Amino acid sequence: MTTLTWGVYDPDDKLSVLERDMGSDGRRDIVATGVLWAILTALGEWAVLGTNMLPTLASRQGEEVDGAFRLLMIYSVPVMALVLAVLFYSVARWRVETPEEDGPPIADHKGFSRGWFIVSSALALLLFIHPGLTGLLALAEEAEAEPDLVVELTAVQWHWDVSFPEHGVTMENPPELVLPVGATIRFDLTSTDVIHAFWVPAFRLKQDAIPGQTNSVTITPTEVGSYGEDDAFRLQCAELCGTGHARMFLPVRVVEQAEFQQWLSGAGMGPMEGMEGMDMGEGDDMGEGGDGMDMSGDGDGMKMGDEG
Amino acid sequence: MATTISGTGAPTIGSRGLPFAFRGLLWGAVGFLLGALLTAAIRVLLGYPAFALEPVVVVGYVFGLSGWFLGVGVWETWAKGWLGRETAVYKPEGWRRYFGFNMDHKVIGIQYGVTFIALFLIAGLLAMFMRAELMETGRTIFGPAGYNRVMSLHGLMMVLVAVTAVPGAFGNYIMPLQLGAEDMAFPRLNALSYWFWPPVAILLLASQFVGGWDTGWTGYVPLAVVNRPGQLFYALAFITAGLSSVVAAVNFVTTVVKMRAPGMTWRRVPIFTWSILLTGILSLLFTQAVAVALTMTILDRIFGGAFFDPVMGGLPVLYQHIFWFYSHPAVYVMVLPSLGVLLEILPPFSRKPLFGYKWAVGGIIGISALSATVWAHHMFTTDIGLESKIGFMLTTEAISVPTGLIFLSAVGTIWRGRLWLKTPMLFALAIVFNFLIGGVTGVFLSDVPADVTLQDTFWVVAHFHYTIVGAGIFGLFAGIYYWFPKMTGRMLDERLGKIHFWMMFLGFNLTFLPMFWLGLNGMNRRIADYQPSLEGVNTFVSLAGFFLGASFLFFLWNAIVSWRKGEPAGDNPWGSRTLEWQTTSPPPELNFDGEPEVTGDPYGYGTDGPAHAVVHTETGGDE
Amino acid sequence: MTAHAHAHPGYRELHRYGLWLFIASEAFLFAVLLAVRFFFTGLEKPEALNIPLGIVLTVILVSSSFTLHRGEKAAAAGDQAGLRLGLLLTMGLGVVFLVIVGFEWAAGFAEFPASTPYGAVFYLITGTHALHLLSGLLVLYSLYLQDKRGVLDEANRWKLEAGALYWHFIDVIWLSVFTTLYVL
Ligand SMILES: [Cu+2]
Numbered sequence A: 001m002t003t004l005t006w007g008v009y010d011p012d013d014k015l016s017v018l019e020r021d022m023g024s025d026g027r028r029d030i031v032a033t034g035v036l037w038a039i040l041t042a043l044g045e046w047a048v049l050g051t052n053m054l055p056t057l058a059s060r061q062g063e064e065v066d067g068a069f070r071l072l073m074i075y076s077v078p079v080m081a082l083v084l085a086v087l088f089y090s091v092a093r094w095r096v097e098t099p100e101e102d103g104p105p106i107a108d109h110k111g112f113s114r115g116w117f118i119v120s121s122a123l124a125l126l127l128f129i130h131p132g133l134t135g136l137l138a139l140a141e142e143a144e145a146e147p148d149l150v151v152e153l154t155a156v157q158w159h160w161d162v163s164f165p166e167h168g169v170t171m172e173n174p175p176e177l178v179l180p181v182g183a184t185i186r187f188d189l190t191s192t193d194v195i196h197a198f199w200v201p202a203f204r205l206k207q208d209a210i211p212g213q214t215n216s217v218t219i220t221p222t223e224v225g226s227y228g229e230d231d232a233f234r235l236q237c238a239e240l241c242g243t244g245h246a247r248m249f250l251p252v253r254v255v256e257q258a259e260f261q262q263w264l265s266g267a268g269m270g271p272m273e274g275m276e277g278m279d280m281g282e283g284d285d286m287g288e289g290g291d292g293m294d295m296s297g298d299g300d301g302m303k304m305g306d307e308g
Numbered sequence B: 001m002a003t004t005i006s007g008t009g010a011p012t013i014g015s016r017g018l019p020f021a022f023r024g025l026l027w028g029a030v031g032f033l034l035g036a037l038l039t040a041a042i043r044v045l046l047g048y049p050a051f052a053l054e055p056v057v058v059v060g061y062v063f064g065l066s067g068w069f070l071g072v073g074v075w076e077t078w079a080k081g082w083l084g085r086e087t088a089v090y091k092p093e094g095w096r097r098y099f100g101f102n103m104d105h106k107v108i109g110i111q112y113g114v115t116f117i118a119l120f121l122i123a124g125l126l127a128m129f130m131r132a133e134l135m136e137t138g139r140t141i142f143g144p145a146g147y148n149r150v151m152s153l154h155g156l157m158m159v160l161v162a163v164t165a166v167p168g169a170f171g172n173y174i175m176p177l178q179l180g181a182e183d184m185a186f187p188r189l190n191a192l193s194y195w196f197w198p199p200v201a202i203l204l205l206a207s208q209f210v211g212g213w214d215t216g217w218t219g220y221v222p223l224a225v226v227n228r229p230g231q232l233f234y235a236l237a238f239i240t241a242g243l244s245s246v247v248a249a250v251n252f253v254t255t256v257v258k259m260r261a262p263g264m265t266w267r268r269v270p271i272f273t274w275s276i277l278l279t280g281i282l283s284l285l286f287t288q289a290v291a292v293a294l295t296m297t298i299l300d301r302i303f304g305g306a307f308f309d310p311v312m313g314g315l316p317v318l319y320q321h322i323f324w325f326y327s328h329p330a331v332y333v334m335v336l337p338s339l340g341v342l343l344e345i346l347p348p349f350s351r352k353p354l355f356g357y358k359w360a361v362g363g364i365i366g367i368s369a370l371s372a373t374v375w376a377h378h379m380f381t382t383d384i385g386l387e388s389k390i391g392f393m394l395t396t397e398a399i400s401v402p403t404g405l406i407f408l409s410a411v412g413t414i415w416r417g418r419l420w421l422k423t424p425m426l427f428a429l430a431i432v433f434n435f436l437i438g439g440v441t442g443v444f445l446s447d448v449p450a451d452v453t454l455q456d457t458f459w460v461v462a463h464f465h466y467t468i469v470g471a472g473i474f475g476l477f478a479g480i481y482y483w484f485p486k487m488t489g490r491m492l493d494e495r496l497g498k499i500h501f502w503m504m505f506l507g508f509n510l511t512f513l514p515m516f517w518l519g520l521n522g523m524n525r526r527i528a529d530y531q532p533s534l535e536g537v538n539t540f541v542s543l544a545g546f547f548l549g550a551s552f553l554f555f556l557w558n559a560i561v562s563w564r565k566g567e568p569a570g571d572n573p574w575g576s577r578t579l580e581w582q583t584t585s586p587p588p589e590l591n592f593d594g595e596p597e598v599t600g601d602p603y604g605y606g607t608d609g610p611a612h613a614v615v616h617t618e619t620g621g622d623e
Numbered sequence C: 001m002t003a004h005a006h007a008h009p010g011y012r013e014l015h016r017y018g019l020w021l022f023i024a025s026e027a028f029l030f031a032v033l034l035a036v037r038f039f040f041t042g043l044e045k046p047e048a049l050n051i052p053l054g055i056v057l058t059v060i061l062v063s064s065s066f067t068l069h070r071g072e073k074a075a076a077a078g079d080q081a082g083l084r085l086g087l088l089l090t091m092g093l094g095v096v097f098l099v100i101v102g103f104e105w106a107a108g109f110a111e112f113p114a115s116t117p118y119g120a121v122f123y124l125i126t127g128t129h130a131l132h133l134l135s136g137l138l139v140l141y142s143l144y145l146q147d148k149r150g151v152l153d154e155a156n157r158w159k160l161e162a163g164a165l166y167w168h169f170i171d172v173i174w175l176s177v178f179t180t181l182y183v184l
């Protein structure tokens, strides 16, 4: 390969060769990039506001989460659009086959750099305050609310044990978790073995179930619904807990108060009916934590959603 | 004088016979047996049964590691000196120079580069298996137990690749050249840091014979205490890799601080070298924390100890604090060097000075400083308390400011440049694109209200792949396409390079962009199976993933063919100004045919001011 | 091959800098370990902790720093016999330290076993320190051997400085370990 020699940009000649050829003085580039930025921002905001990327929302606390998420999306769009506008515009405008000369020696631009720094700092602070701090405090306040119902959830490799201590009802590895709509429910989470996590996608909030301690999460379901119709209604273990982690979920059904009472009293009467029929991920290759060496165990119980 | 080994007249070894690496394996095996027997003997004396897998492996490994090092060349080149005897230098010619305790930073850079490309490809292959399992719901190829093992191995290997590949390959090969130094500050430590890696690879392989492990790369307790013995190998491998990082970091930092050529003031230090300096400081300090966390795991496994078992008063969450105290800085160790590569490539391919050099350096320093204060943002769901949540949310969101300065420098550099879209430049521009997405989606995770639903879902998976692959690994390849001519004297093929780039760029985005949606819609991470409603998107992601995987075949083909018969590169094919280009490709043994002196800005493109550096040859009278 | 007259710092300066970096890294290791102690048990510690023995250990290590310093001084004055005596005394004190720690462990297992949080932390920290001390002993022994072979001359005097610096560092670490485990 021949050694290339590079033309030196002439600072006194305000228009370099390329710019003379293309008839621009640089200001036009700024305007054009600004226009591109505005277009990209408008398109982005249109997409963000016009589409719903989130699954069913069925809890009051989740509104805080979704609000924060949507706001962050709205803020992200112009930030991303700015960088992309410069990137796309520059590549389209100033790409060359082989550079015959150097570009203008702009090593810095005090105003622009400082402005960038100040604006990005202000933006970070703004995001910290809202939706960050405001949302966090709102959620903290929600967590303090006096519960109408307490549900104790004990995570066990790899299922959930549920009890309603106020009603004296305890269920080992139940087929589903039924909850009353509109009630403020405090879930007390713990684990008997490793760390698991509580997550019902429709309720949004997530909290770890850690052995040796009890963490609480408070949720007020706002919509009836069930796993059979919508898989956002499931209590999914969200912290890697070993072989059965993927299938460690408990279908959730949110029902009207009366129906909940009925279900609870039915459950409290005696051994739950029909529970053995549910295979909650205790299939062949999930039975033993210590035995993962067998990569070829049969796993016909792996199909999800059969239960629904 | 006598700052480096190469100047001394020590006898040379290693030019005939079996390569030293094989002797290392042999001595390592002997060491392992000695350690194992010693453990058995002590156990019998204390009244326990002679054999227990994990104690035997731990002690055996410590002895085996010592044997490995002595065998691979430490004995002749170093240890004899501790006994007051004469040492030798490992300096064979040809292919042999890569298979022993070679102290030349250029050899070590290539050892690192080739080793880590190989590890990257293997770990990438594991990802292909993972995506095959996730093609459909239900069991596809290996079911949950196998999936968790493969996922864990993929995770740890890729983390090690991301932490090490760029500093290992280019920090070693290019950084001393950029400084105008004739080698690293401590050539022996440099070799030592590399030769830690084969034992790491052996441990990861061996772990698979005792069932592997299934905690992912994070090894959270109590799972990591109660599961199968592969977890022990995980911990030993991770600690060994950490030792290598510390050793390498001492070397990097000393080299940058003390080995700069005359005239290289801090304002003339190339940006890549800055990134290596800060990376070094982070690894130097924080790697120790992960060693503590993993040592506690090992002790709990062997002695049934009280660190993490709550029944005995242990604290499972403490592990996460210590682990992330290291591992959050570590994610910047994965990304900073690649951001350095990005900002190193943009000026010559835009034919403009690096925009806002001071801001960019400030950004790198700011990211590093803040990285030590954000670890608990991984723990917003563990109940760390309201005050902690507020504090860690603040520090984490603050990181977006110095990160923004990197973007400032990048967009300012390409603005009004002469954009020369060769393969290295394409990779660099792709980093800007990818890292933008990675950075912005990270803000969602720093925001506690949003994080409580995104935590531990595919949103996180997508986010960190956008940063660690989209910036880190793209930076690795940007660096390869940029510096390959310097390291081998030959150009990579431009057409194959562009095919690789476009396949990788498209494949990458098509694979990881849909994962954000998956995470939002209920796909938690580290699962072998998912809800049927997510099947369509998952199938698409898998197909895109295979396409991404296939792109590396073009790279591999390009690298192998071009290394042997690529077009000769000449000294400076890109017309760059930094010092590594002011010498031959590849450089001579002591890097420069003379004495480099730094006289100006490393990125003075477009000016006719003084060159960045001149090399005073001994015969030349230019002084 | 001609040697270039690179204006790099001297061997000693370079190595001193590297060693201090290594020490900073090690200091971080112990800082994390000591922080772990407070995480587990706050400021509580078992009654059975043998504080007088801890003081004896501290006195031994401080004296070992002193003897090593004497050895260094002797070496600087060209007194090889004095250096060797200093090294031997220091190593002796180091070995005595390790033996006492061994006895302390044996006694401690009965009072605060490794299955209690304080015990686990105690053995983790003192064990890590003991391993460092053992490595320091190996360094001193290596210096002793090199001196005996007559290769620890003026040009190699840095090795002595490095070994001594590392040893003093391990002593300082012990002081912080002692403060954390026995005093607070
Ligand atoms: Cu789980």
Ligand SMILES: [Cu+2]
Pocket (backbone or CB within 6 Å): B327, B328, B331, B374, B375, B377, B378
């Ligand atoms: Cu982090």
